[in-house]
Amino acid sequence: MMKYTIAVLVNDQPGVLQRVSGLFSRRGFNIDSITVGPSEEAGLSRMVIVTPGDEHTLEQVEKQLYKLIDVIKVIDLSSKPMVARELALIKVKAEPPQRPEIMGVVDTFRASVVDIGTSSLVVQVVGDTPKIDAMIELLKPYGIRELSRTGITALVRGNL
Structure with a gap:
């Protein structure tokens, strides 16, 4: 099973971390690691999530994340030099x-x-x-x- 590293740009609002982690929990996806902090753009935070799975799991995670209102952008870092x-x-x-x-x-x-x-x-x-x-x-x-x-x-x- 591969480990994928995903960067998620989100609005810096209360409860966003809970909604993102809740999405993983509800869908049965595991989080190996999650870090959150301010991004280069005011009002946005960057989450870096490491999750195990296969290509299908990664695709589902990305689709589900984009359904959340506060999610601006999802980037699969593991597919690029990082x-x-x-x-x-x-x-x-x-x-x-x-x-x-x-x-x-x-x-x-x-x-x-x-x-x-x-x-x-x-x-x-x-x-x-x-x-x-x-x-x-x-x-x-x-x-x-x-x-x-x-x-x-x-x-x-x-x-x-």
Whole structure:
């Protein structure tokens, strides 16, 4: 089963996110990731939704989204060259003797430490989903105390 990344431009109105997510729920479509924020145009927000399925599912999602009044444009980003990123903040147990090892992992992934506590570090990592997953796996043996991920956000590459 493929994963599709869809950008949806919507009116920046209360309840739009609920209507879009409700549409997915009612139709039995799953959402792996959803991010929402202001777009380049005032009054519009951009949603980036990652959903699993096949070509037929994608076609149905697009048709159903266009039926919603607040939806302005639906773009299948996965059919084009795109830049996709995710952000994760990971609070890891880090006693002073363990910190050099943890810093080695942080440096390898070009991540950064954004907070240092007496017995923990908060690491910020940006990249594609496999990179985030790999970093989490390497930090698990040290003890992950908290984890927060943003979900994927994406744009089409180049001048398109």
